[in-house]
Amino acid sequence: MTSGGALAGPFENEVTLSFEVNGRRVTRRGPGHLSLLRWLRDLVGVTDPKYGCGEGVCGSCAVQVDGQVVSSCIVLAAQVDGAKIETASGMCGDDGSLSGLQQAFHEHHAAQCGFCTPGMLMAAASLLEDGRHRSRDEIREALHGNLCRCTGYGPILDAIEAAQAGREATGPRAGSETKLVAG
Amino acid sequence: MFVKPFRYERAEDLAHACEILRSHGDGAKAIAGGQSLMPMLNTGLLDCEVLVDISHIDLEDVGVRDGYLELGGLVRHARLASDSRVANSQPLIATAARHVGNARVRNRGTLGGSLAHADPSAELPLVMTAIGAKVLASNGSEVREIAAEELATSFLSTQLAEDELVVAVRVPVLGEGWGWSFNEITRRLGDFAVAAVAVLLRTAEGKVLEARVAAGAVGKTPIRLGGVEAALSGASRDELAERAQRLDEVDPPSDSNASAAYRKKVLGVLVRRSLLEAFDRAGVGESGAGGADAAESGAGESGSGESTDGSGRGEGQ
Ligand code: FES
Ligand code: FES
Numbered sequence A: 001m002t003s004g005g006a007l008a009g010p011f012e013n014e015v016t017l018s019f020e021v022n023g024r025r026v027t028r029r030g031p032g033h034l035s036l037l038r039w040l041r042d043l044v045g046v047t048d049p050k051y052g053c054g055e056g057v058c059g060s061c062a063v064q065v066d067g068q069v070v071s072s073c074i075v076l077a078a079q080v081d082g083a084k085i086e087t088a089s090g091m092c093g094d095d096g097s098l099s100g101l102q103q104a105f106h107e108h109h110a111a112q113c114g115f116c117t118p119g120m121l122m123a124a125a126s127l128l129e130d131g132r133h134r135s136r137d138e139i140r141e142a143l144h145g146n147l148c149r150c151t152g153y154g155p156i157l158d159a160i161e162a163a164q165a166g167r168e169a170t171g172p173r174a175g176s177e178t179k180l181v182a183g
Numbered sequence B: 001m002f003v004k005p006f007r008y009e010r011a012e013d014l015a016h017a018c019e020i021l022r023s024h025g026d027g028a029k030a031i032a033g034g035q036s037l038m039p040m041l042n043t044g045l046l047d048c049e050v051l052v053d054i055s056h057i058d059l060e061d062v063g064v065r066d067g068y069l070e071l072g073g074l075v076r077h078a079r080l081a082s083d084s085r086v087a088n089s090q091p092l093i094a095t096a097a098r099h100v101g102n103a104r105v106r107n108r109g110t111l112g113g114s115l116a117h118a119d120p121s122a123e124l125p126l127v128m129t130a131i132g133a134k135v136l137a138s139n140g141s142e143v144r145e146i147a148a149e150e151l152a153t154s155f156l157s158t159q160l161a162e163d164e165l166v167v168a169v170r171v172p173v174l175g176e177g178w179g180w181s182f183n184e185i186t187r188r189l190g191d192f193a194v195a196a197v198a199v200l201l202r203t204a205e206g207k208v209l210e211a212r213v214a215a216g217a218v219g220k221t222p223i224r225l226g227g228v229e230a231a232l233s234g235a236s237r238d239e240l241a242e243r244a245q246r247l248d249e250v251d252p253p254s255d256s257n258a259s260a261a262y263r264k265k266v267l268g269v270l271v272r273r274s275l276l277e278a279f280d281r282a283g284v285g286e287s288g289a290g291g292a293d294a295a296e297s298g299a300g301e302s303g304s305g306e307s308t309d310g311s312g313r314g315e316g317q
Helices: A036-045 A100-107 A117-128 A136-143 A153-171 A177-183 B014-025 B037-042 B079-080 B084-089 B093-100 B103-108 B112-116 B123-131 B224-230 B238-244 B260-282 B289-297
Strands: A016-023 A025-030 A063-067 A067-071 A083-088 B007-009 B030-033 B052-053 B062-065 B070-073 B134-139 B141-149 B152-154 B165-172 B178-186 B193-204 B208-217
Touching: A016 A036, A025 A036, A063 A117, A063 B030, A063 B103, A067 A117, A067 B103, A100 A117, A100 A153, A117 A136, A117 B103, A136 B070, A136 B152, A153 B224, B014 B030, B014 B152, B014 B165, B030 B037, B070 B112, B079 B084, B079 B093, B079 B103, B079 B112, B084 B093, B093 B123, B093 B165, B093 B178, B093 B193, B112 B123, B112 B165, B123 B165, B123 B178, B123 B193, B123 B208, B193 B260, B208 B224, B208 B260, B224 B238, B238 B260
Parallel strands: A016 A083, B007 B052, B030 B052
Antiparallel strands: A016 A025, A063 A067, A063 A083, B062 B070, B070 B165, B134 B141, B134 B165, B178 B193, B193 B208
């Protein structure tokens, strides 16, 4: 676990922030001007949220903050001190097993280079959370803020539809996304 | 994303926030949801010495009192889009909020932030201009009321003083006989609008009695379309299309999103569509009913239930 690295201080504007990241409490000291994305990647060492655009438009940095999906690149870390943060890697079981949604992405080849995948997973998990059935068009529309430069989106939509069908067959809270949606 | 370092200060309450802003003058910026400010900081369009976090101040009330809907400055777009009191009292606001950015933006971005940022293509300043909202601004000790239409003075500029914050917005509840419509054209869903239109229309016996028509993304601020409004008085449904073309005073900008000529062309189309839609809703009688339905069907993540065709829905996302 890094706790400085590229960001070795001291900085004049340091703050101490404490988050619960994927169920683990992590307190770090660092510059107060960091986005949540940089805080997670550079200070906490959670690198599945990716830096794509830094402007909130591509979705590759998507995480959940207290249960709501946000672009972590345009959330100031200090503003959400104390929050519960869930990232795509938090969807895995403790033994590293894949969640139903992750498994569906795997089976439908919904990741090529994989750069957009953590954000796509977060967007999909947030969408399916309320258990309401979404048509393919609704899923497509809900993902309009997540860019993928590889797949052409078809396989991603296939995967999300399959994960939705899987949940509808086994109950809305089945699979290890329960961990993610609990908050 | 190599942001020029700044100091972070969390405001405990409104007076504290205004005090910090006052003491640092130009060097301080207020951050609420940060959905416009953070991209500007990340891309180096803006820097500051101190960033004052106002998001923990208690300004998130939504209430209906004495014929007015009052919205706290820190109410987030997702809430505007899903709260039934908003949809029932001013469906234009709920609908416009569903068009803002993407689900992630709507989860963080705030009403006051959008108004203070004053992007001429933003949805909320536009509908507030159309509705004739009152913006309440406070410097911590005094509150003043600003007509939404006069809040923005130019591109990304407002008449707010350095130490003033938008604490609330007050709009009249939509009355009997009124219809409404919001439409925008974007190159891709969630992009900045190429042109956007908000309409409120009151009809009786098949004729327009009163109209408020405003447009976004076609000037330095959202603008009222005075020529169209004046021409509408007494118009029947069949006359709306022709009167929608009274756009002489509009002089849109050209930028990477669209040329001035294209903007003006689609503006005419949007005004026509919006007038027809508002007219038909006004005729239905119960003015709030359409909005409540729309809110229910669009209350989930999908956000943009009512996007105009031509917005590129379903293309490259
Ligand atoms: S990196 Fe955050 S949205 Fe693109
Ligand atoms: S798989 Fe490469 S960007 Fe989506």
